[in-house]
Amino acid sequence: ENTATKKYTIAVIPGDGIGKEVTPWAQKALEKAAEGVAEFEYEPFDLGAERYLRDGSILPEDEEERIKKTDAILLGAVGDPRIKAGILERGLLLKLRFDLDQYVNLRPSKLYKGVTSPLANPGDIDFVVVREGTEGLYCGAGGAVRRNTPNEVATEVSINTAYGVERVVRYAFKLAMKRRKHITLVHKKNVLVNAGDMWQRIVDKVGEEYPEVTHDYSHIDAATIFLVSDPSKFDVILTDNLFGDILTDEAGAVVGGVGYSASGCINASDEYPSMFEPIHGSAPDIAGQNKANPTAAILSAAMLLEHLGFDEAAQRIHKAVEADIEELGSTVRTTDQVGKDILNRM
């Protein structure tokens, strides 16, 4: 027996819309990149809109338990216009992020050579957003009284803990040490004074342990300006769950479209598997048409490999993607063609 290769189980959740078209390519890229290095076994999960419409289940307990036992998760996208907003997002995607305690939502933004940014002078864009993944306005607290009456009141509660903030702040500082050693905390501390003040204090405190890393602060509104006017100034952006959601979509647009943006929902304590997904959604408008760009999904496979410690295998994907985009980035191709082109280069 080959004792040099390790065995891993990967949960595969294609989900909805274009998620189903791009995820097979992520899996193929993973497979090919890991040849001779690691052995992957895939466990597919039929979760998402079709399943929900068929039998009403969103994330059955026994399936979640099986997912928890895997080594990592490849996810496509979640969301379907036939289903009321929030049901699948909260019942499946966010439930996994929360239950599997994936507290670091890691979202690199890079302008690849060959991609046309919508900005006239984009500069050299290469930053990472470290988005908190298990707290804030995403925790599902809040409610409504007197629904459907003129006296309705609806609340949403953002819960933030020093425990939850400190661990993601530490992750960001460690990451900054491997990069250009600069962190920008993004919040809205002039309005959200309770949470904002806590984030700032914890960043200041942890920052003292990393004298080589400089850090500054930007309000979320100002940060959306800088992403357009001077995106190359960022190295590591550290922010909460909602602001991270907003900034990474804008960042995706700035680097030429969310079709190139992958993400990792990371349990950095390795108690549960981490999950890797493109940041784009299920894109119902182009689903089923073999039009979606699988690059982001393929890049999420590279992030999965890095997470498991296979940096060289991840590099194989990165190099193939970079070469593909540089040569063919502006050509209109089908999902399958892009997938094949990238795999052929690996």
Next chain:
Amino acid sequence: ENTATKKYTIAVIPGDGIGKEVTPWAQKALEKAAEGVAEFEYEPFDLGAERYLRDGSILPEDEEERIKKTDAILLGAVGDPRIKAGILERGLLLKLRFDLDQYVNLRPSKLYKGVTSPLANPGDIDFVVVREGTEGLYCGAGGAVRRNTPNEVATEVSINTAYGVERVVRYAFKLAMKRRKHITLVHKKNVLVNAGDMWQRIVDKVGEEYPEVTHDYSHIDAATIFLVSDPSKFDVILTDNLFGDILTDEAGAVVGGVGYSASGCINASDEYPSMFEPIHGSAPDIAGQNKANPTAAILSAAMLLEHLGFDEAAQRIHKAVEADIEELGSTVRTTDQVGKDILNRM
């Protein structure tokens, strides 16, 4: 006596930083535009960082009472790095917006001829953001326990009422009727299900009374993409307090900088005066250097005139600003030079 001109009292609050440099130009433009049409009396208020550092007051009750009795307010900017974030913003700016029940925060975004957008192909950008101004995460609800300990928990609560949402939704539909008759509701209803669902239901309901107005929906994250990839698609963007804050700064960047973006905090029921301000902040980095662009402040004077019903006088300002930008928009000028140039054209 001249009975043709009406008399109005305008509260002037230059505030902090560049607010003090641009507000005098807003006042001069107002004065000149209204010549022969209306008579303005100005009541200056010394509020902001200097005052706070001098005697500890932020917004004394008697001064707020005097402000409430005026017909409209010209405000510069609030915020100073010497003072902990939130104190002036919440104690002065937001307190006025809330106490004066300025529930419509109206923020037009227009790409003027002569301004260079950071976008390579900006298209014809001309939309208005109708931002709710008295609810949501800005209401100051929330708190913290065990501050400064590892067990700290900090919350922020977004309070949303059918009463508060419906009135701003109605304003947006009325405004859309005077424009290109399209509204985009922006929220995050797949995560913030309580508030998002209420917003959507109220938009659907009020929309039935305006069959000529079409409306669609975009998640806040997707909206930040469209502002970069296809900003000309928007006519009226309708959104809550926080999302409106974020989108209007990004929109300001997209139309060539927040130096051209004015806003009105409007009490559309006319119980209290409305307030007009540039959307930019106090910009401490360039304050006191005669560098800030007073155009946004001058445009806020035009919004004030429109609000009081002086559309022709407002047009005088708009025309002068448009001509100035078209001819000299790309020239580096001092605050005073831009102010003089615009006034000379009126």
